[in-house]
Amino acid sequence: MTIDAKLERLQALFSEMDRALIAYSGGIDSTLVAKVAWDVLGDRALAVTAVSPSLLPEDLEDARVQAAAIGIPHEEVQTHEMANPNYTSNPVNRCYFCKSELHDTLKPLALSRGYPYVVDGVNADDLHDYRPGIQAAKERGARSPLAEVGISKAEVRQIARHLALPWWDKPAQPCLSSRFPYGEEITVAKLQRVGRAERYLRELGWKNLRVRSEGDTAKIELLPEQIKEFVLATELPDLVSAFQEFGFVYVTLDLEGYRSGKLNQVLAPELLEART
Numbered sequence: 486m487t488i489d490a491k492l493e494r495l496q497a498l499f500s501e502m503d504r505a506l507i508a509y510s511g512g513i514d515s516t517l518v519a520k521v522a523w524d525v526l527g528d529r530a531l532a533v534t535a536v537s538p539s540l541l542p543e544d545l546e547d548a549r550v551q552a553a554a555i556g557i558p559h560e561e562v563q564t565h566e567m568a569n570p571n572y573t574s575n576p577v578n579r580c581y582f583c584k585s586e587l588h589d590t591l592k593p594l595a596l597s598r599g600y601p602y603v604v605d606g607v608n609a610d611d612l613h614d615y616r617p618g619i620q621a622a623k624e625r626g627a628r629s630p631l632a633e634v635g636i637s638k639a640e641v642r643q644i645a646r647h648l649a650l651p652w653w654d655k656p657a658q659p660c661l662s663s664r665f666p667y668g669e670e671i672t673v674a675k676l677q678r679v680g681r682a683e684r685y686l687r688e689l690g691w692k693n694l695r696v697r698s699e700g701d702t703a704k705i706e707l708l709p710e711q712i713k714e715f716v717l718a719t720e721l722p723d724l725v726s727a728f729q730e731f732g733f734v735y736v737t738l739d740l741e742g743y744r745s746g747k748l749n750q751v752l753a754p755e756l757l758e759a760r761t
Contacts, residue, residue, distance in 0.1 A: 538661075580617050
């Protein structure tokens with residue numbers, strides 16, 4: 486199926502829904518969903534962003550700016566996954582409890598406002614990764630239009646660019662809880678520490694990155710082709726000093742570089758094979 490045909494099918498899905506509430510994080514996947522929903526449904530579409538300590542303030546601001554540019558009505562709700570020890574203990578299925586909280590919040594809101602559907606930004610590639618949150622969303626009746634049409638991450642960006650969305654190449658930015666190895670307790674202070682470290686690096690000009698946190702150690706991940714330039718261009722003593730002010734004791738650089746889903750490499754093979 487061509488890109489144009491997939492876009493037409495995506496538009497048709499929203500026509501069939503008539504009214505829809507979009508679980509809108511501000512990432513390019515949910516932004517594309519919000520854009521198409523608005524184009525098809527107008528004010529019968531509503532974008533809702535869940536706000537919690539795992540969302541960077543600048544990502545929330547991006548979501549606001551992007552929704553305003555699209556024109557879609559946008560609201561924010563507080564979610565409370567940090568109150569759930571099943572989440573904060575950071576088990577391998579942590580995302581299940583995150584998405585459970587999200588959709589347990591969004592579904593009643595949608596029904597009370599007359600939206601029969603809650604839709605998210607899950608794409609076709611996500612179905613082939615270990616994503617326990619997808620199951621939680623399905624259990625609560627959420628739909629994933631991009632996945633239903635078979636739109637991959639690369640095709641999301643192609644369609645977004647075709648629709649003149651200026652954020653079509655925006656780097657992926659999963660929640661801050663994804664920066665911790667499974668089994669390490671997640672706290673608000675740790676989330677803030679990671680957020681400050683990543684913000685520091687972005688202000689230096691590095692965009693596609695992660696700061697992984699393990700105990701007192703920060704591990705910086707950059708695109709492999711940028712590692713040499715980073716070492717040569719960065720005042721490393723200043724960086725270490727800044728990270729220590731944020732609360733880290735040790736600062737390291739991952740020589741393999743950034744790779745999405747890297748923390749999942751420690752999972753047992755049977756978990757990776759039993760993908761949603």
